[in-house]
Amino acid sequence: MNLEDICKLLQATLLTKNNNLKKVVHSAFSSDMMSDVLAYAKDDSILITGLCNPQVMRTAEMMDLAGVIFIRGKKPDTTMLHLAEDIGLCVMVTELPMFNTCGKLFCAGLNGGVSLDA
Amino acid sequence: MPSLHYEYQVSGDDFTRAGEASSDIKNKLKQMGVSPSAVRKAAIAIYEGEINMVIHAGGGAISVEILPDQIAMELIDHGPGIADIGLAMQEGYSTAPDAVRSLGFGAGMGLPNMKKYSDEMTITSRVGEGTTVSMVVRFE
Ligand SMILES: Nc1ncnc2c1ncn2[C@@H]1O[C@H](COP(=O)(O)OP(=O)(O)OP(=O)(O)O)[C@@H](O)[C@H]1O
Ligand SMILES: [Mg+2]
Numbered sequence: 152m153n154l155e156d157i158c159k160l161l162q163a164t165l166l167t168k169n170n171n172l173k174k175v176v177h178s179a180f181s182s183d184m185m186s187d188v189l190a191y192a193k194d195d196s197i198l199i200t201g202l203c204n205p206q207v208m209r210t211a212e213m214m215d216l217a218g219v220i221f222i223r224g225k226k227p228d229t230t231m232l233h234l235a236e237d238i239g240l241c242v243m244v245t246e247l248p249m250f251n252t253c254g255k256l257f258c259a260g261l262n263g264g265v266s267l268d269a
Numbered sequence: 270m271p272s273l274h275y276e277y278q279v280s281g282d283d284f285t286r287a288g289e290a291s292s293d294i295k296n297k298l299k300q301m302g303v304s305p306s307a308v309r310k311a312a313i314a315i316y317e318g319e320i321n322m323v324i325h326a327g328g329g330a331i332s333v334e335i336l337p338d339q340i341a342m343e344l345i346d347h348g349p350g351i352a353d354i355g356l357a358m359q360e361g362y363s364t365a366p367d368a369v370r371s372l373g374f375g376a377g378m379g380l381p382n383m384k385k386y387s388d389e390m391t392i393t394s395r396v397g398e399g400t401t402v403s404m405v406v407r408f409e
Contacts, residue, residue, distance in 0.1 A: 206285075
């Protein structure tokens, strides 16, 4: 699925401009711990998180993630969104809670973005 | 062959700004045309180190040297030091307080991850004096 499909499926609001919405994503990783994202997420995957601080954008930047989905209506502030735009990260927010967000994406074919080796 | 040197001061009081040095280093490597996989390895390793510096050591300094075939990164702080480096290197070992965990860090994964993504890593530390972490990532 591409980022646009994901946004529609989650009835999410897109928060960043100039995104490559046709970018295809094969995997997703969900966590509120950036430590775990840094240790396990695959590149080009999408991060689903309930944590909302600038280090979420920084983590996504270092890991070469395609985008970030904030759950339960957690909306990043403008500083965070500017950072995301500088990085070229697609950011969206959904009202759905974590479990439902992950469940919908899993049923739509996304797989866990876990890499257990470097 | 010429080498490029860059120095960064990392503030210990501003968690929101942590990662700026790592971001700058990552962009420099990208602009130089280093392979995306090597850029990613270096970026993850230095970012983990930068975050550690902010959350455990009250900030510090990062210096990097970029050569045609590798980047050498050194993180120097004057924080509390690490008493048992072997223990600190174990996955899951963390002394981070709950306040750090609520910011999304403190799972005890950073140092093992730095080891995983760098090609060489050495830590020297003295309790009460500080810590120096040196890492090399080779461009394949
Ligand atoms: N620069 C440092 N100065 C002092 N202590 C450090 C430093 N870096 C790491 N440590 C110590 O080593 C421990 C393990 O570090 P590591 O980066 O693996 O985990 P963490 O930072 O606690 O959590 P995570 O990296 O998963 O967010 C830390 O909890 C801390 O006690
Ligand atoms: Mg750490």
